[in-house]
Amino acid sequence: RNSLLSRADQGKISMPGRYDVITFDCYGTLVDWDAGISGAFLSAAAVSGASLDPAAVLRAYARHEPEVESEGFRHYRDVLVQASRRTAGELGWTIPPGGEAFLPESLPAWPPFPDTNEALLRLSVAGYRLGILSNVDDDLLAATCRHFSVPFDFAITAQQVRSYKPGHAHFHAARKRIGSDRWLHAAQSFFHDVIPASELGIPVAWINRKREGVLAGDVAPTVELENLLRLVDWLEH
Numbered sequence: 001r002n003s004l005l006s007r008a009d010q011g012k013i014s015m016p017g018r019y020d021v022i023t024f025d026c027y028g029t030l031v032d033w034d035a036g037i038s039g040a041f042l043s044a045a046a047v048s049g050a051s052l053d054p055a056a057v058l059r060a061y062a063r064h065e066p067e068v069e070s071e072g073f074r075h076y077r078d079v080l081v082q083a084s085r086r087t088a089g090e091l092g093w094t095i096p097p098g099g100e101a102f103l104p105e106s107l108p109a110w111p112p113f114p115d116t117n118e119a120l121l122r123l124s125v126a127g128y129r130l131g132i133l134s135n136v137d138d139d140l141l142a143a144t145c146r147h148f149s150v151p152f153d154f155a156i157t158a159q160q161v162r163s164y165k166p167g168h169a170h171f172h173a174a175r176k177r178i179g180s181d182r183w184l185h186a187a188q189s190f191f192h193d194v195i196p197a198s199e200l201g202i203p204v205a206w207i208n209r210k211r212e213g214v215l216a217g218d219v220a221p222t223v224e225l226e227n228l229l230r231l232v233d234w235l236e237h
Contacts, residue, residue, distance in 0.1 A: 025190045030113065030116045041084075073163060132157045134170075171202060184203045199219075
C-alpha cells in the first residue's frame, strides 16, 4: 500500500479543467467487488466441505442484494448477511451456524483494482477534490479506504442518508457538500449510478470494466471508459 500523501506534500502539477470534484462508487469501481464476493463465498463454503461455482454465486448475489435493499434501510452488514443467506439457499449451500457474517467480515480485505491507486494519486496531484458515494456502512468504508493511495475529501454512505443507490439521496447529499463546484461522478454500475446520476443531470463517467451493454436506451453517460486510468487520460485532454 502506498503512503497517504497530504495535499501540501503532493503539490499540484496542474489544475482541474472541466470539473473540480470527482466522486466514485466504491465497490465495483475502485474495489474488485466480483473477486471479493465470489472469493468470500468459495472460501466459506470450502470450510464446510461445499463447492460453489463463482459465476453462479455472482449471478445469484446480484439478484438478491437489490431485493434486500428494496425492503427498507438496514445496516449494510445486515444487507450482506441477508443477501448471503438467500444466495446460499438458491445455490443449495447451508451456511454453518455462526458463520452467517462471513461476507461483511471479508469486506475490509477486498483489494482495489490494479489501476485504482495510480489513478487516484494522479487525480489528487492534479488538484481534484475526491469523494465516494457508497451503499455501505461508515466503518466498512473506512476499513476499505486504508487500501487507497490518497485520502478522500468526503464520503457519503447509505448509513448517513438511510437509503441505497439507485435512490437519489446519495447524490443530493453530495451536491450539498460540493456546492456549486463542477462535479463528475464515476462508476461501474449502470443500474446503481449511471441511471440516477443521469436522471439528476449530473455528468457521469461509466467505468465499464465488464464491457456490459447499456441497460436503458434513453440514458447515456457523459463518457464510457474501460478503467480509471482511461478516465484520468480523458480528463487530461
